[in-house]
Amino acid sequence: MDEEQGQFEKRSFVEEMGLFFEQSGMPRMAGRVLAWLLLSDPPQQSLDELAEALMASKGSISTTTRLLIQIGLIERISLPGVRHNYFRTRPRAFQHSLKQGVERVAILRKLAERGLELLEGKAPLTRQGLEEMRDMYAFFEREFPLLLERWEQEQEERRSQFVQ
Amino acid sequence: MDEEQGQFEKRSFVEEMGLFFEQSGMPRMAGRVLAWLLLSDPPQQSLDELAEALMASKGSISTTTRLLIQIGLIERISLPGVRHNYFRTRPRAFQHSLKQGVERVAILRKLAERGLELLEGKAPLTRQGLEEMRDMYAFFEREFPLLLERWEQEQEERRSQFVQ
DNA sequence: CAGTATGTTCAGTCTTGACAAAATATACAA
DNA sequence: TTGTATATTTTGTCAAGACTGAACATACTG
Structure with missing residues (x-):
């Protein structure tokens, strides 16, 4: 698949998950972050990467990741020797x-x-x-x-x- | 049970159902109306009765009942010779x-x-x-x-x- | 330790949508 | 038809909360 086209499809996937979350009474951003992580290669992404990809502020991503961790949908992973924290979808x-x-x-x-x-x-x-x-x-x-x-x-x- | 006490408990029941609905991404009022209808004796209540009991405007109740009917939780019943429409929870x-x-x-x-x-x-x-x-x-x-x-x-x- | 990269928290802005109140529409009665 | 009771739609207000940006805190590096 054409890469450009793929980007468009990804955005649409992300946005629909956002809407689904919103309909379920959660912040739209939570759906966006989860969706993006599900699509990511590699599966782990840093806060800054998420903020850039989703065109959101770091603050917003920070709050959202905390929420997603709390409800058990994603987890934080830290690699030795790397300052970043990464997030990825949680198994199960x-x-x-x-x-x-x-x-x-x-x-x-x-x-x-x-x-x-x-x-x-x-x-x-x-x-x-x-x-x-x-x-x-x-x-x-x-x-x-x-x-x-x-x-x-x-x-x-x-x-x-x-x-x- | 003391009637006064019962009123208080009913309000609390109504309000909690409201909160549950809100958490689920629906208007709080929808939960209130459903809860009130579940408690009502007789089970059918008119728009005016609902508005008064829930201290809400008729407009608000009208919108809410339409939503609840649409998602299949309540139904409208009209009795011959009575101008009112009544609402009641839908069986099943x-x-x-x-x-x-x-x-x-x-x-x-x-x-x-x-x-x-x-x-x-x-x-x-x-x-x-x-x-x-x-x-x-x-x-x-x-x-x-x-x-x-x-x-x-x-x-x-x-x-x-x-x-x- | 100083300096830099990273993450969180907080104050303020802005959007959304729930709700009230009023205007309008509809149905019924006389 | 006119009047009256009932219901819906619309317009406006207000509050909640999602999100931004900046200030602050923390952790790591040299």
């Missing part, structure tokens, strides 16, 4: 973020339970909405981790195949 | 919203694939992040609907038990 980054999704499910399940306490003694039809909410999220709170385990196992198996 | 509301979650997973899977096209021919280590992303979301895109089906089936079975 998305697995990690899905695990946090489970916690959000738990929040909703608990909220539903609190709501039901407030409707103690009311007609079943009145309680129906919250009961559905509670049962549904309880189900996923239970089943989701199992699904994740299955995923991890499948990955294990695939890796051991390659070793042979 | 949360099931519906989880289904939309699958679409979001698909977006990420497709994004990952687009990214990988840009890394055609690069070293496996460079591609690793995006490959993980693609495989992971592809897995969930496949498995999630199955989980939803299982949930629906379980619900079916529970309902038919009550009929007997």
Whole structure:
């Protein structure tokens, strides 16, 4: 692929990830940084490189990387004899973020339970909405981790195949 | 429970749902309206009732209800001979919203694939992040609907038990 | 230690979008 | 049709927070 064209496509990839993050209630810049790191060759990039590539201030990148580290999507690596710190996407980054999704499910399940306490003694039809909410999220709170385990196992198996 | 105390708890429930929505990138008011409808007895409430209960303008409620209807969490009902429209939470509301979650997973899977096209021919280590992303979301895109089906089936079975 | 490269924090700017209030539109009743 | 109740759309205001740039802090080098 033509390099120039590739640059354009990369920007578009970066920007769409940014929008996705924004829609999910996070800063757009966080999506941009993650996307850029996913595309980077080599996979690790310094703060200055990120700032230049994304046309953002160092301050903004510094804040953003901290956020991304905190939610487990990227990590900082430092090489001996090199002053820079580098950032790269964390292995199993998305697995990690899905695990946090489970916690959000738990929040909703608990909220539903609190709501039901407030409707103690009311007609079943009145309680129906919250009961559905509670049962549904309880189900996923239970089943989701199992699904994740299955995923991890499948990955294990695939890796051991390659070793042979 | 003491009625006054109940009011306080309800406000807190409403507000927390609002915050949850905000964290998820939606207007806080949408969470408030949904929460209020979940608690309401009777379950249907008019635009004016919502505006008064939530101390919000009618315009704000009107916009918000339209959004909530659009994403499938509530529905409008009109009773013959009554000028009001009423709103109430939609049966299976949360099931519906989880289904939309699958679409979001698909977006990420497709994004990952687009990214990988840009890394055609690069070293496996460079591609690793995006490959993980693609495989992971592809897995969930496949498995999630199955989980939803299982949930629906379980619900079916529970309902038919009550009929007997 | 001084000097330089790197990273963080903070104050200020600017944009976005949630919300209120008012104007407009729509539907119904007499 | 006219009047009244209801709902939507629009315009404007305000606040939140993303981002910049600069000041500050830290860590490394010679």
